[in-house]
Amino acid sequence: MKHVLLVGAGHAHAGLLAALAQTPVRGARITLVSPYRRQIYSAMLPGVIAGHYRRAQAEFDVAALAERAYAEYLPGEVVRFDAERRVATLADGRSVAYDVASLNAGSRSDLSVPGAAELALPVKPFERLLERLRVISRVAVAGGGAAGAELAMALAYRGGAVTLYSEAAAFPPALTERIERALRKRRVDYRPGMRIDALEPGPVVVAGRSRQQFDLVLWATGAAPLPWLANSGLALDERGFVQVDHGLRSVSHPEVFAVGDCASLGEAKSGVHAVRHGRALEQNLRNVLLGWPVHRYEPQPRALLLLTCGRRYAIAARGNWSAEGYSLWWWKNWIDRRWMAFLAGKKKALG
Ligand SMILES: Cc1cc2nc3c(=O)[nH]c(=O)nc-3n(C[C@H](O)[C@H](O)[C@H](O)COP(=O)(O)OP(=O)(O)OC[C@H]3O[C@@H](n4cnc5c(N)ncnc54)[C@H](O)[C@@H]3O)c2cc1C
Incomplete structure (x- = not known):
């Protein structure tokens, strides 16, 4: 057998x-x-x-x-x-x-940025993420793909002050604009084109000449x-x-x-x-x-792609088509x- x-x-x-x-x-x-x-x-x-x-x-x-x-x-x-x-x-x-x-x-999350492996909380495994996700006050999210955007909006919806760092646009231009609008509406401090160069104890996010301290850095960059x-x-x-x-x-x-x-x-x-x-x-x-x-x-x-926006609201996209609304969340x-x-x-x- x-x-x-x-x-x-x-x-x-x-x-x-x-x-x-x-x-x-x-x-x-x-x-x-x-x-x-x-x-x-x-x-x-x-x-x-x-x-x-x-x-x-x-x-x-x-x-x-x-x-x-x-x-x-x-x-x-x-x-x-x-x-x-x-x-x-x-x-x-x-x-x-x-x-x-x-x-x-x-x-797994790509933790090759200096300091990320020691100081960031990777999204995977989810079971560990939920156990450690206690502080939802000042949170930095690394990675502007679907996962990063969804997590940023979910955390902002729960009252967190969320900053989203995104090195490069992950979607076609019209969809990128739609997601950016959604992020700003939910008061996510969205920083497109900003690559995290390193994490330092604090945790402090170092991106170019900017340095900012957070309570938590969530790592949702591309798959490794x-x-x-x-x-x-x-x-x-x-x-x-x-x-x-x-x-x-x-x-x-x-x-x-x-x-x-x-x-x-x-x-x-x-x-x-x-x-x-x-x-x-x-x-x-x-x-x-x-x-x-x-x-x-x-x-x-x-x-x-069905991307949730914190509250019961979602963006749907396929190729160059996209739409958004409450009914899409229910779908x-x-x-x-x-x-x-x-x-x-x-x-x-x-x-
Ligand atoms: C926050 C978030 C939201 C997302 N939302 C969506 C969405 O709405 N729609 C969508 O299409 N995609 C979504 N994704 C992407 C999606 O999660 C991944 O692409 C998808 O999980 C990959 O599925 P998989 O079947 O390859 O592996 P996974 O679903 O990641 O499962 C991997 C399995 O392998 C197990 N495992 C891991 N390591 C080992 C090991 N060494 N030995 C044995 N077992 C192991 C894990 O415990 C798990 O059971 C989201 C991702 C994130 C982070």
Whole structure:
């Protein structure tokens, strides 16, 4: 019997497990390794911070999901992955051998700016972020992408004095203007084109000639690869993410799938894409176990972006189209709650 190892309970694996709970895979033993038994859904995190959701409403039960899918759940963190020997090593020293593996362990914040690793609070893991996010008074947020903008507006909505540093525009010009307007309306001190050069004890943010002290610096800059991928033996792209083929399999080790943020495809890193990867992964995992050819995954360069603005108001964008309003927040709320119901086994399919 083949042993399938799933690393991480990211969006794709969560969707895969929910699908396997409905139609189990035969002839394989599945193990899921992921550190948190209850996991926060990223799309609802700004809503938790803004106070629209209780934490429990934005969490899913990883252990229960694995159990429903007839998978063994091992709470833990992979610290080494050896694609040649087909073995993953966990932080507590245990090792898990596999025949087929799938990596959906996400990404981490890029903390390469001097002082950031010691003094900033990275957004990931979310579980740690929420534990440490006690002070919401003078907060600096680093990173003007969707995550940084959403977190800044959520914190401002909760009464924080928030400064958002953004090195470069992350969106097309019309959408950038719309997001800037939203930030200013919510009294976020938005500083476009301002790169944080260093953090000093205080914490003090050093950006060019400006130095400013905050109670907290939240780090929400672009995704960086997980460190253990570097020595995994898997073929990686120039940034260090796993290079995959059209079937979402490693180009160097086809028995290893990589999905979500940790895979390198022609797509932005987003939960929407990771969910789509999960659907393709389900099909291809079944095929691989049966010895059938894999299906082709078509990357989707233009995904729907739904960005919440502190209160129950959201901006939607896709390609060059964008819109905003209260109804868009309720639409996003419906999509997110439907996903959570699917993961909890209360909804058969997403339709
Ligand atoms: C504040 C915020 C809001 C966002 N909102 C949205 C949104 O509304 N829509 C959207 O599309 N995207 C959103 N994103 C982006 C989105 O969160 C990421 O692109 C997405 O989470 C990537 O999903 P994933 O499936 O690759 O991994 P993740 O969802 O990050 O999951 C990674 C999993 O791997 C586990 N893991 C990590 N390290 C290890 C390890 N070493 N061993 C084993 N397991 C491990 C983690 O615990 C977790 O279970 C948001 C991001 C942030 C920060």
